[in-house]
Amino acid sequence: MPLNPADDRLASQLPEGVLRPVEDRYLDEPRGRYLGQGGLVAAPRSVEEVAAVVRACAAARVAIVPRGGGTGLVGGSVMPEGPAPLILSLERMARIRDVRPDEDVLVAEAGMTLAAVQDAARAAGRMFPLALASQGTAQLGGVLGANAGGTAVLRWGNARALCLGIEAVLPDGSILRDLKRLRKDNTGYDLRDLLIGAEGTLGIITAASLRMAPVPAGLATAMLAVPGPAEALALLALAQGRFAGCVTAFELISGVGLDFLAEVLPAIRQPLPGAPWSVLLELSLPQGLAPDAALEGLLEEAMAAGLVTDGALARSGAQAAEFWSLREHLPEANRRIGSVSSHDISLPLSEIPRFLDDAGAMLAAMGDMRINCFGHLGDGNLHYNVFPARGRRREDYDDRRAAIQEAVHQMVVDRAGSFSAEHGVGRLKTADLARWGDPARLAAMRAIKAALDPLGIMNPGAVLA
Known part of the structure:
Protein backbone atom coordinates (compact mmCIF):
# COMPACT_ATOMS: atom_id res chain seq x y z
CA MET A 1 0.00 0.00 0.00
CA PRO A 2 1.73 3.24 -1.12
CA LEU A 3 2.03 6.29 1.10
CA ASN A 4 -0.18 9.29 0.30
CA PRO A 5 1.35 12.76 -0.37
CA ALA A 6 0.96 13.88 3.27
CA ASP A 7 2.69 10.71 4.39
CA ASP A 8 5.44 11.34 1.85
CA ARG A 9 6.12 14.74 3.42
CA LEU A 10 6.47 13.14 6.86
CA ALA A 11 8.64 10.39 5.43
CA SER A 12 10.97 12.98 3.89
CA GLN A 13 11.78 14.27 7.39
CA LEU A 14 12.70 10.83 8.70
CA PRO A 15 15.39 8.23 8.02
CA GLU A 16 14.56 5.86 5.18
CA GLY A 17 12.57 2.80 6.14
CA VAL A 18 11.16 4.12 9.43
CA LEU A 19 7.57 4.60 8.24
CA ARG A 20 5.31 1.79 7.09
CA PRO A 21 1.57 1.35 6.44
CA VAL A 22 -0.67 0.34 9.32
CA GLU A 23 -1.42 -3.37 9.77
CA ASP A 24 -4.33 -4.77 11.79
CA ARG A 25 -1.97 -6.11 14.47
CA TYR A 26 -1.22 -2.55 15.56
CA LEU A 27 -4.90 -1.69 16.09
CA ASP A 28 -6.25 -4.40 18.37
CA GLU A 29 -6.15 -5.08 22.10
CA PRO A 30 -6.70 -8.35 24.00
CA ARG A 31 -10.21 -7.79 25.31
CA GLY A 32 -11.67 -6.41 22.09
CA ARG A 33 -13.13 -3.35 23.81
CA TYR A 34 -11.47 -0.85 21.49
CA LEU A 35 -10.61 -0.82 17.80
CA GLY A 36 -7.66 1.48 17.27
CA GLN A 37 -6.82 3.66 14.31
CA GLY A 38 -3.58 4.97 12.90
CA GLY A 39 -2.32 6.96 9.95
CA LEU A 40 1.10 5.30 9.78
CA VAL A 41 3.38 3.13 11.84
CA ALA A 42 6.87 4.34 12.70
CA ALA A 43 9.35 1.58 13.51
CA PRO A 44 12.63 3.32 14.39
CA ARG A 45 15.90 1.44 14.89
CA SER A 46 17.64 3.78 17.36
CA VAL A 47 16.91 6.40 19.98
CA GLU A 48 18.00 9.07 17.50
CA GLU A 49 15.39 7.86 15.02
CA VAL A 50 12.75 7.87 17.78
CA ALA A 51 13.71 11.48 18.53
CA ALA A 52 13.39 12.37 14.83
CA VAL A 53 9.91 10.83 14.73
CA VAL A 54 8.78 12.74 17.81
CA ARG A 55 10.17 16.06 16.52
CA ALA A 56 8.42 15.58 13.18
CA CYS A 57 5.12 14.77 14.90
CA ALA A 58 5.47 17.77 17.23
CA ALA A 59 6.04 20.06 14.24
CA ALA A 60 3.01 18.63 12.44
CA ARG A 61 0.85 18.42 15.61
CA VAL A 62 0.31 14.70 15.03
CA ALA A 63 -0.56 12.51 18.01
CA ILE A 64 1.72 9.59 18.89
CA VAL A 65 0.45 6.31 20.33
CA PRO A 66 3.27 4.07 21.61
CA ARG A 67 2.81 0.40 20.84
CA GLY A 68 4.58 -2.44 22.61
CA GLY A 69 3.47 -6.06 22.49
CA GLY A 70 -0.20 -5.06 22.62
CA THR A 71 -0.91 -7.09 25.77
CA GLY A 72 -2.29 -4.25 27.91
CA LEU A 73 -5.81 -4.69 29.25
CA VAL A 74 -6.97 -1.06 29.65
CA GLY A 75 -6.79 0.30 26.10
CA GLY A 76 -3.59 2.26 26.59
CA SER A 77 -2.04 1.23 23.26
CA VAL A 78 -4.98 2.00 20.96
CA MET A 79 -6.65 5.31 20.10
CA PRO A 80 -10.20 4.69 18.84
CA GLU A 81 -11.29 8.31 18.36
CA GLY A 82 -9.97 11.61 17.05
CA PRO A 83 -7.57 12.35 14.17
CA ALA A 84 -5.57 9.28 13.19
CA PRO A 85 -2.34 9.16 15.21
CA LEU A 86 1.10 7.92 14.32
CA ILE A 87 1.67 4.52 15.94
CA LEU A 88 5.20 4.28 17.32
CA SER A 89 6.51 0.74 17.61
CA LEU A 90 9.91 -0.07 19.12
CA GLU A 91 9.89 -3.67 17.89
CA ARG A 92 13.11 -3.04 15.92
CA MET A 93 14.89 -1.76 19.03
CA ALA A 94 15.38 -5.14 20.66
CA ARG A 95 19.05 -5.42 21.61
CA ILE A 96 20.92 -6.07 24.82
CA ARG A 97 23.32 -3.15 25.15
CA ASP A 98 25.24 -4.26 28.22
CA VAL A 99 25.34 -7.11 30.74
CA ARG A 100 27.29 -6.80 33.99
CA PRO A 101 26.82 -9.87 36.18
CA ASP A 102 29.26 -8.51 38.76
CA GLU A 103 26.90 -5.54 39.28
CA ASP A 104 23.67 -7.50 38.72
CA VAL A 105 22.77 -5.04 35.95
CA LEU A 106 21.49 -5.57 32.43
CA VAL A 107 20.81 -2.79 29.90
CA ALA A 108 18.11 -3.64 27.35
CA GLU A 109 16.23 -1.79 24.64
CA ALA A 110 12.51 -1.24 25.00
CA GLY A 111 11.43 -3.45 22.11
CA MET A 112 12.74 -6.64 23.71
CA THR A 113 10.11 -9.01 25.02
CA LEU A 114 10.17 -9.65 28.74
CA ALA A 115 10.96 -13.31 28.03
CA ALA A 116 14.00 -12.27 25.96
CA VAL A 117 15.22 -10.09 28.83
CA GLN A 118 14.82 -13.05 31.18
CA ASP A 119 16.77 -15.24 28.76
CA ALA A 120 19.61 -12.72 28.58
CA ALA A 121 19.84 -12.60 32.36
CA ARG A 122 19.81 -16.40 32.52
CA ALA A 123 22.65 -16.58 29.99
CA ALA A 124 24.68 -14.38 32.35
CA GLY A 125 24.05 -16.72 35.29
CA ARG A 126 21.47 -14.41 36.82
CA MET A 127 17.72 -13.90 36.66
CA PHE A 128 15.41 -11.00 35.92
CA PRO A 129 12.62 -11.68 38.40
CA LEU A 130 9.68 -9.85 36.83
CA ALA A 131 7.24 -12.51 35.58
CA LEU A 132 3.96 -12.10 33.65
CA ALA A 133 1.67 -14.52 31.86
CA SER A 134 2.18 -12.43 28.70
CA GLN A 135 5.98 -12.27 28.97
CA GLY A 136 6.51 -13.94 25.61
CA THR A 137 4.80 -11.01 23.87
CA ALA A 138 4.91 -8.05 26.28
CA GLN A 139 7.76 -5.67 25.46
CA LEU A 140 10.00 -3.99 28.02
CA GLY A 141 8.87 -0.48 27.07
CA GLY A 142 5.23 -1.35 27.68
CA VAL A 143 6.06 -3.24 30.85
CA LEU A 144 7.80 -0.14 32.24
CA GLY A 145 5.22 2.25 30.79
CA ALA A 146 2.49 0.43 32.70
CA ASN A 147 4.67 -0.31 35.75
CA ALA A 148 3.59 -3.92 35.37
CA GLY A 149 3.39 -6.26 38.35
CA GLY A 150 2.95 -10.01 38.00
CA THR A 151 3.42 -12.95 40.30
CA ALA A 152 6.70 -12.00 42.03
CA VAL A 153 5.85 -8.49 43.26
CA LEU A 154 5.73 -9.77 46.85
CA ARG A 155 9.47 -10.46 46.73
CA TRP A 156 10.80 -8.13 44.03
CA GLY A 157 8.32 -5.28 43.58
CA ASN A 158 6.72 -3.89 40.42
CA ALA A 159 8.67 -3.03 37.27
CA ARG A 160 9.66 0.31 38.78
CA ALA A 161 11.52 -1.41 41.62
CA LEU A 162 13.62 -3.37 39.13
CA CYS A 163 14.68 -0.40 36.99
CA LEU A 164 17.79 1.62 37.84
CA GLY A 165 17.81 4.04 34.92
CA ILE A 166 16.15 4.81 31.61
CA GLU A 167 16.77 6.33 28.23
CA ALA A 168 13.74 8.15 26.85
CA VAL A 169 12.61 10.62 24.23
CA LEU A 170 10.60 13.51 25.66
CA PRO A 171 7.67 15.17 23.85
CA ASP A 172 9.86 17.89 22.30
CA GLY A 173 12.16 15.27 20.78
CA SER A 174 14.99 15.72 23.26
CA ILE A 175 16.71 12.59 24.54
CA LEU A 176 16.92 11.86 28.24
CA ARG A 177 20.10 9.80 28.68
CA ASP A 178 19.83 8.45 32.20
CA LEU A 179 20.86 4.80 31.88
CA LYS A 180 22.54 4.81 35.25
CA ARG A 181 23.55 1.64 37.06
CA LEU A 182 23.37 3.24 40.49
CA ARG A 183 21.37 2.14 43.52
CA LYS A 184 21.72 5.61 45.05
CA ASP A 185 21.42 8.90 43.17
CA ASN A 186 19.85 11.78 45.09
CA THR A 187 20.28 14.53 42.51
CA GLY A 188 16.84 16.05 42.27
CA TYR A 189 13.57 14.99 40.70
CA ASP A 190 13.45 11.34 39.70
CA LEU A 191 12.38 11.50 36.05
CA ARG A 192 12.87 7.74 35.75
CA ASP A 193 10.06 7.08 38.22
CA LEU A 194 7.93 9.77 36.60
CA LEU A 195 8.09 8.16 33.15
CA ILE A 196 7.64 4.62 34.49
CA GLY A 197 3.89 4.10 34.87
CA ALA A 198 3.01 7.13 32.73
CA GLU A 199 1.76 4.87 29.91
CA GLY A 200 3.53 6.85 27.20
CA THR A 201 1.82 10.14 28.05
CA LEU A 202 5.05 11.93 29.06
CA GLY A 203 7.61 10.40 26.72
CA ILE A 204 8.85 7.24 25.03
CA ILE A 205 11.08 4.89 27.03
CA THR A 206 13.66 3.47 24.61
CA ALA A 207 16.00 1.52 26.93
CA ALA A 208 16.45 0.69 30.59
CA SER A 209 19.08 -0.40 33.08
CA LEU A 210 17.57 -3.32 34.96
CA ARG A 211 18.34 -5.07 38.22
CA MET A 212 19.23 -8.71 37.93
CA ALA A 213 19.38 -11.09 40.89
CA PRO A 214 21.25 -14.28 41.75
CA VAL A 215 19.49 -17.49 40.84
CA PRO A 216 18.16 -19.12 44.05
CA ALA A 217 19.72 -22.40 45.08
CA GLU A 332 -8.32 -17.97 29.98
CA ALA A 333 -11.09 -19.85 31.79
CA ASN A 334 -12.60 -16.49 32.76
CA ARG A 335 -12.50 -15.35 29.15
CA ARG A 336 -14.30 -18.47 27.96
CA ILE A 337 -17.01 -18.16 30.60
CA GLY A 338 -17.47 -14.44 29.85
CA SER A 339 -17.49 -11.93 32.70
CA VAL A 340 -20.15 -9.39 33.53
CA SER A 341 -17.63 -7.07 35.17
CA SER A 342 -13.87 -7.43 35.81
CA HIS A 343 -11.87 -5.57 38.44
CA ASP A 344 -8.12 -5.22 38.99
CA ILE A 345 -8.04 -3.98 42.59
CA SER A 346 -5.68 -3.73 45.52
CA LEU A 347 -6.45 -3.42 49.21
CA PRO A 348 -4.56 -3.20 52.49
CA LEU A 349 -4.06 -6.83 53.48
CA SER A 350 -6.10 -6.56 56.67
CA GLU A 351 -9.10 -5.25 54.71
CA ILE A 352 -9.29 -8.14 52.25
CA PRO A 353 -11.41 -10.68 54.23
CA ARG A 354 -14.00 -8.03 55.17
CA PHE A 355 -14.10 -6.68 51.65
CA LEU A 356 -14.74 -10.14 50.19
CA ASP A 357 -17.56 -10.76 52.65
CA ASP A 358 -19.16 -7.35 52.17
CA ALA A 359 -18.79 -7.27 48.37
CA GLY A 360 -20.20 -10.79 48.09
CA ALA A 361 -23.24 -9.82 50.14
CA MET A 362 -23.73 -6.63 48.14
CA LEU A 363 -23.62 -8.45 44.80
CA ALA A 364 -25.94 -11.19 46.07
CA ALA A 365 -28.50 -8.47 46.77
CA MET A 366 -28.12 -7.23 43.17
CA GLY A 367 -28.93 -10.60 41.62
CA ASP A 368 -27.77 -14.15 41.05
CA MET A 369 -24.10 -14.02 40.04
CA ARG A 370 -20.87 -15.97 40.44
CA ILE A 371 -17.66 -14.35 41.72
CA ASN A 372 -14.23 -15.61 40.75
CA CYS A 373 -11.67 -13.89 42.95
CA PHE A 374 -8.02 -14.76 42.48
CA GLY A 375 -4.68 -13.02 42.36
CA HIS A 376 -1.58 -11.86 44.13
CA LEU A 377 -2.70 -11.99 47.75
CA GLY A 378 0.83 -11.40 49.01
CA ASP A 379 0.85 -7.83 47.68
CA GLY A 380 -2.89 -7.18 48.11
CA ASN A 381 -3.76 -7.29 44.39
CA LEU A 382 -6.93 -9.23 43.56
CA HIS A 383 -8.69 -9.88 40.26
CA TYR A 384 -12.29 -9.66 41.42
CA ASN A 385 -14.47 -10.78 38.54
CA VAL A 386 -18.25 -11.13 38.38
CA PHE A 387 -19.88 -13.73 36.12
CA PRO A 388 -23.41 -14.77 35.14
CA ALA A 389 -25.16 -17.40 37.18
CA ARG A 390 -24.94 -20.87 35.69
CA GLY A 391 -27.33 -21.16 32.75
CA ARG A 392 -27.50 -17.40 32.14
CA ARG A 393 -25.63 -15.18 29.67
CA ARG A 394 -23.55 -12.07 30.31
CA GLU A 395 -26.01 -10.09 28.14
CA ASP A 396 -28.67 -10.75 30.78
CA TYR A 397 -26.77 -8.36 33.07
CA ASP A 398 -26.24 -5.45 30.68
CA ASP A 399 -28.57 -3.24 32.70
CA ARG A 400 -26.50 -3.84 35.87
CA ARG A 401 -22.93 -3.89 34.56
CA ALA A 402 -22.13 -0.23 35.23
CA ALA A 403 -23.75 -0.35 38.68
CA ILE A 404 -21.75 -3.47 39.62
CA GLN A 405 -18.46 -1.90 38.61
CA GLU A 406 -19.21 1.35 40.41
CA ALA A 407 -20.29 -0.43 43.59
CA VAL A 408 -17.20 -2.65 43.71
CA HIS A 409 -14.83 0.25 43.08
CA GLN A 410 -16.58 2.40 45.69
CA MET A 411 -16.14 -0.34 48.28
CA VAL A 412 -12.46 -0.59 47.37
CA VAL A 413 -11.87 3.17 47.60
CA ASP A 414 -13.75 3.33 50.92
CA ARG A 415 -11.22 0.83 52.30
CA ALA A 416 -8.19 2.87 51.18
CA GLY A 417 -7.65 0.60 48.17
CA SER A 418 -7.06 1.15 44.46
CA PHE A 419 -9.36 0.43 41.51
CA SER A 420 -6.28 -0.09 39.30
CA ALA A 421 -3.66 -2.28 40.91
CA GLU A 422 -1.37 -3.44 38.11
CA HIS A 423 -2.99 -2.95 34.71
CA GLY A 424 -2.83 0.83 34.66
CA VAL A 425 -5.44 3.43 33.72
CA GLY A 426 -5.19 3.51 29.94
CA ARG A 427 -8.41 4.73 28.36
CA LEU A 428 -10.64 2.30 30.21
CA LYS A 429 -10.32 3.87 33.65
CA THR A 430 -9.92 7.60 32.99
CA ALA A 431 -13.38 8.32 34.37
CA ASP A 432 -12.61 6.27 37.49
CA LEU A 433 -9.41 8.23 38.04
CA ALA A 434 -11.22 11.54 37.58
CA ARG A 435 -13.88 10.47 40.07
CA TRP A 436 -11.82 8.82 42.79
CA GLY A 437 -8.35 10.27 42.34
CA ASP A 438 -7.06 12.68 44.98
CA PRO A 439 -7.73 16.24 43.67
CA ALA A 440 -4.27 17.56 44.57
CA ARG A 441 -2.61 14.57 42.93
CA LEU A 442 -4.69 14.97 39.78
CA ALA A 443 -3.89 18.67 39.60
CA ALA A 444 -0.17 17.90 39.90
CA MET A 445 -0.44 15.24 37.19
CA ARG A 446 -2.16 17.66 34.83
CA ALA A 447 0.47 20.32 35.53
CA ILE A 448 3.27 17.86 34.77
CA LYS A 449 1.54 16.75 31.57
CA ALA A 450 1.09 20.37 30.44
CA ALA A 451 4.72 21.22 31.23
CA LEU A 452 6.29 18.25 29.45
CA ASP A 453 3.75 17.82 26.65
CA PRO A 454 2.20 21.25 26.00
CA LEU A 455 1.01 20.18 22.54
CA GLY A 456 -0.77 17.15 23.97
CA ILE A 457 0.62 14.76 21.35
CA MET A 458 1.79 11.93 23.63
CA ASN A 459 -0.85 9.18 23.79
CA PRO A 460 -3.78 11.61 24.09
CA GLY A 461 -6.79 10.27 25.93
CA ALA A 462 -4.79 7.85 28.05
CA VAL A 463 -4.59 8.25 31.88
CA LEU A 464 -5.88 11.84 31.93
CA ALA A 465 -9.06 12.34 29.89
Missing part, protein backbone atom coordinates in the same frame (compact mmCIF):
# COMPACT_ATOMS: atom_id res chain seq x y z
CA GLY A 218 16.28 -24.05 45.12
CA LEU A 219 12.58 -23.45 44.63
CA ALA A 220 9.85 -24.92 46.80
CA THR A 221 6.31 -24.87 45.40
CA ALA A 222 3.07 -26.01 47.00
CA MET A 223 -0.67 -25.83 46.46
CA LEU A 224 -2.41 -25.53 49.84
CA ALA A 225 -6.14 -25.65 50.60
CA VAL A 226 -7.25 -23.05 53.15
CA PRO A 227 -10.64 -22.45 54.82
CA GLY A 228 -10.81 -18.85 53.62
CA PRO A 229 -8.94 -15.61 52.85
CA ALA A 230 -8.39 -14.79 56.55
CA GLU A 231 -6.57 -18.09 57.05
CA ALA A 232 -4.63 -17.50 53.83
CA LEU A 233 -3.34 -14.19 55.23
CA ALA A 234 -2.38 -15.89 58.49
CA LEU A 235 -0.53 -18.51 56.44
CA LEU A 236 1.30 -15.74 54.58
CA ALA A 237 2.42 -14.22 57.89
CA LEU A 238 3.57 -17.66 59.09
CA ALA A 239 5.54 -18.30 55.89
CA GLN A 240 7.19 -14.88 55.97
CA GLY A 241 8.11 -15.37 59.59
CA ARG A 242 9.69 -18.76 58.88
CA PHE A 243 11.37 -17.77 55.61
CA ALA A 244 12.12 -14.06 55.82
CA GLY A 245 12.75 -12.66 52.34
CA CYS A 246 12.23 -16.03 50.65
CA VAL A 247 8.48 -15.95 49.89
CA THR A 248 8.48 -15.25 46.16
CA ALA A 249 4.83 -15.79 45.30
CA PHE A 250 1.60 -16.19 47.25
CA GLU A 251 -1.38 -16.57 44.92
CA LEU A 252 -4.99 -16.87 46.09
CA ILE A 253 -7.36 -19.10 44.06
CA SER A 254 -11.07 -19.44 44.71
CA GLY A 255 -13.14 -22.58 44.37
CA VAL A 256 -15.17 -20.85 41.66
CA GLY A 257 -11.98 -20.51 39.64
CA LEU A 258 -11.37 -24.24 39.95
CA ASP A 259 -14.95 -24.88 38.86
CA PHE A 260 -14.41 -22.71 35.78
CA LEU A 261 -11.27 -24.63 34.87
CA ALA A 262 -13.09 -27.95 35.23
CA GLU A 263 -15.91 -26.63 33.03
CA VAL A 264 -13.98 -25.14 30.12
CA LEU A 265 -10.39 -26.43 30.46
CA PRO A 266 -10.79 -29.94 31.87
CA ALA A 267 -7.31 -30.98 30.69
CA ILE A 268 -5.73 -28.71 33.33
CA ARG A 269 -4.80 -30.98 36.22
CA GLN A 270 -6.08 -29.87 39.62
CA PRO A 271 -4.08 -31.13 42.60
CA LEU A 272 -6.77 -30.04 45.10
CA PRO A 273 -10.11 -30.23 43.26
CA GLY A 274 -13.08 -28.89 45.19
CA ALA A 275 -11.06 -26.73 47.60
CA PRO A 276 -13.16 -23.66 48.54
CA TRP A 277 -9.98 -21.56 48.59
CA SER A 278 -6.39 -22.46 47.88
CA VAL A 279 -2.99 -20.81 47.84
CA LEU A 280 -0.12 -21.31 45.40
CA LEU A 281 3.04 -20.72 47.43
CA GLU A 282 6.56 -20.42 46.08
CA LEU A 283 9.74 -20.07 48.15
CA SER A 284 13.16 -19.10 46.76
CA LEU A 285 15.54 -20.97 49.01
CA PRO A 286 19.19 -20.31 49.88
CA GLN A 287 21.90 -22.95 49.81
CA GLY A 288 21.50 -25.59 52.48
CA LEU A 289 17.71 -25.48 52.83
CA ALA A 290 16.03 -28.47 51.18
CA PRO A 291 12.69 -27.67 49.45
CA ASP A 292 10.89 -30.76 50.75
CA ALA A 293 11.95 -30.22 54.34
CA ALA A 294 11.04 -26.51 54.19
CA LEU A 295 7.55 -27.16 52.86
CA GLU A 296 6.81 -30.13 55.08
CA GLY A 297 7.71 -28.18 58.21
CA LEU A 298 5.55 -25.24 57.16
CA LEU A 299 2.64 -27.49 56.21
CA GLU A 300 2.77 -29.35 59.53
CA GLU A 301 2.68 -26.12 61.53
CA ALA A 302 -0.04 -24.57 59.36
CA MET A 303 -2.30 -27.63 59.61
CA ALA A 304 -1.87 -27.75 63.39
CA ALA A 305 -2.99 -24.11 63.53
CA GLY A 306 -6.06 -24.76 61.35
CA LEU A 307 -4.74 -22.58 58.52
CA VAL A 308 -4.42 -25.39 55.97
CA THR A 309 -6.76 -28.34 55.43
CA ASP A 310 -4.90 -30.13 52.64
CA GLY A 311 -1.79 -29.71 50.57
CA ALA A 312 0.11 -30.87 47.51
CA LEU A 313 3.87 -30.34 47.43
CA ALA A 314 5.72 -30.17 44.13
CA ARG A 315 8.33 -32.95 44.15
CA SER A 316 9.84 -31.94 40.81
CA GLY A 317 10.13 -29.03 38.44
CA ALA A 318 7.48 -30.62 36.26
CA GLN A 319 5.00 -30.73 39.14
CA ALA A 320 5.75 -27.11 40.03
CA ALA A 321 5.11 -26.16 36.39
CA GLU A 322 1.75 -27.97 36.59
CA PHE A 323 0.75 -25.90 39.61
CA TRP A 324 1.73 -22.69 37.82
CA SER A 325 -0.08 -23.78 34.68
CA LEU A 326 -3.29 -24.00 36.70
CA ARG A 327 -2.81 -20.47 38.00
CA GLU A 328 -1.89 -19.06 34.60
CA HIS A 329 -4.95 -20.59 32.91
CA LEU A 330 -7.43 -18.89 35.26
CA PRO A 331 -7.71 -15.78 33.03
